[in-house]
Amino acid sequence: MHLGCVFRMVEYKITGFSKLPKLESLSVINCPKLTKLDCSSTKTLIELEVSNLEELNCSNTSIEELSLNLCPNIKKLICLNNKKLSKLDLSYCSNLVFLDCTGSKLTSVDLSYCESIKVVKPSDLIITRKKEKIRNILLVGHTGGGKFTLANVLSDTNNFKESPYAISQTKNLKKIDFKWNAKNFRIVDTIGVGYTNLSTKTTLFKIAEGILLMPEGMNHVLYVIDGRFTGDDISTFNMIRDSIFKSGILDFVTIIRTKFSNFRNNGECEMDMKKMREENELIAEIINSCNGVIHVDNPPINIFEDDDDYDYEDRILVNKNAQKKSRKKVLDYLEEKNMDEHFKSENWDVLCNKIVEYKRNNNLQELEIDPDIFKLSEEACLIL
Numbered sequence: 178m179h180l181g182c183v184f185r186m187v188e189y190k191i192t193g194f195s196k197l198p199k200l201e202s203l204s205v206i207n208c209p210k211l212t213k214l215d216c217s218s219t220k221t222l223i224e225l226e227v228s229n230l231e232e233l234n235c236s237n238t239s240i241e242e243l244s245l246n247l248c249p250n251i252k253k254l255i256c257l258n259n260k261k262l263s264k265l266d267l268s269y270c271s272n273l274v275f276l277d278c279t280g281s282k283l284t285s286v287d288l289s290y291c292e293s294i295k296v297v298k299p300s301d302l303i304i305t306r307k308k309e310k311i312r313n314i315l316l317v318g319h320t321g322g323g324k325f326t327l328a329n330v331l332s333d334t335n336n337f338k339e340s341p342y343a344i345s346q347t348k349n350l351k352k353i354d355f356k357w358n359a360k361n362f363r364i365v366d367t368i369g370v371g372y373t374n375l376s377t378k379t380t381l382f383k384i385a386e387g388i389l390l391m392p393e394g395m396n397h398v399l400y401v402i403d404g405r406f407t408g409d410d411i412s413t414f415n416m417i418r419d420s421i422f423k424s425g426i427l428d429f430v431t432i433i434r435t436k437f438s439n440f441r442n443n444g445e446c447e448m449d450m451k452k453m454r455e456e457n458e459l460i461a462e463i464i465n466s467c468n469g470v471i472h473v474d475n476p477p478i479n480i481f482e483d484d485d486d487y488d489y490e491d492r493i494l495v496n497k498n499a500q501k502k503s504r505k506k507v508l509d510y511l512e513e514k515n516m517d518e519h520f521k522s523e524n525w526d527v528l529c530n531k532i533v534e535y536k537r538n539n540n541l542q543e544l545e546i547d548p549d550i551f552k553l554s555e556e557a558c559l560i561l
Contacts, residue, residue, distance in 0.1 A: 194219045198221065200219055203224070207382070213230065213232040216234070217238070222238040223239050223241065227247065228248060233254050235256050236255055237258050238256075241261045241264070242263070245267055245269075246269040247269075247382075248270065249269050249389075252274045252275065254277070256278045263283065267288065271291060274295050276294065284302070286302060286303075314365070314396065314397045316365065317401070317417055318410070322402050322410070330475050332362075332364050333504065337351055337353075350366060350368060350383060351365075352364060360512065365388075366387075378533075382532060393519055395521075395522070396520075397514065400433065401432075401435060402432060402434055427466045429518075431468040431511075431514070432467055433471050437449065438474050445472075450470050
């Protein structure tokens with residue numbers, strides 16, 4: 178169920194979702210008048226997305242991961258007896274005062290940016306308050322461009338779900354911290370633009386949420402393309418730039434060109450950039466406005482073995498070596514660029530307004546509202 182952009186809503190609290198026995202997903206985004214939400218005891222609820230809230234009660238649900246970074250003004254969070262809850266992100270919740278997640282799978286929570294917190298339950302919850310110097314990397318691009326693979330290669334993990342098909346495997350962003358040359362890095366991988374069931378506007382909201390996962394600001398924005406620039410790559414780049422980022426961001430943007438087998442040959446890389454510039458004036462403008470282009474090749478290592486595939490293990494070793502060299506090439510570059518500079522974007526309210534204005538000015542398709550939300554009776558949903 179999606180509840181978003183319902184500007185006629187003037188109420189301040191919504192409850193009663195437990196009356197919907199089959200509700201598995203709830204998205205309450207961009208309802209600026211809605212400050213309190215109670216979806217407790219909705220035992221089938223697995224996914225919850227919210228923004229603008231000041232109070233949230235999501236106790237006794239089946240939620241596994243919860244991010245409240247679109248709720249910078251949230252003060253009270255109650256998530257009791259959520260036995261499947263294992264991840265809670267409060268990176269942008271500086272006004273949070275009360276937190277109770279008793280009965281969840283959480284063993285620790287990072288409250289480094291929750292400077293107003295006064296009450297935390299349970300008492301044995303391990304709390305992190307240390308703010309370490311970290312270099313933030315935001316990955317953006319079109320679906321199928323190799324973002325997930327690049328995120329796994331750079332972080333040296335398999336935490337990002339990859340897909341062999343030209344369709345997004347996830348509708349949610351993911352972040353992970355890692356070290357390179359004794360320095361702390363954080364990757365935030367946003368959902369790909371296109372080839373999902375999400376509207377353009379919802380996709381932009383999710384990219385904005387990824388930005389808010391980095392309260393320190395961004396050191397690098399990596400725009401990932403699969404091969405040469407396509408029309409979709411150009412339009413996606415311009416859309417993200419014009420709808421979310423403010424001026425000055427291009428100084429922090431680097432284009433990552435994937436699936437370039439000769440990425441270790443500087444001459445071949447320069448020749449490829451020359452060809453891209455000559456191919457199209459729009460492409461040349463994008464390349465010239467950014468930090469440049471890094472060529473990499475991250476061939477898959479989770480390949481299937483055929484019955485007569487005698488060089489299967491050799492191919493995996495070759496592909497692993499290519500990924501290792503690609504990782505070093507990118508991270509060495511990022512380590513030198515913008516080492517101590519952070520690009521800080523606007524707050525959620527400003528980002529939200531920019532996305533709405535961009536949609537209106539470019540006549541994007543209106544975000545569909547689930548008709549079920551308007552069928553909720555007072556018995557099922559009490560709006561106070």
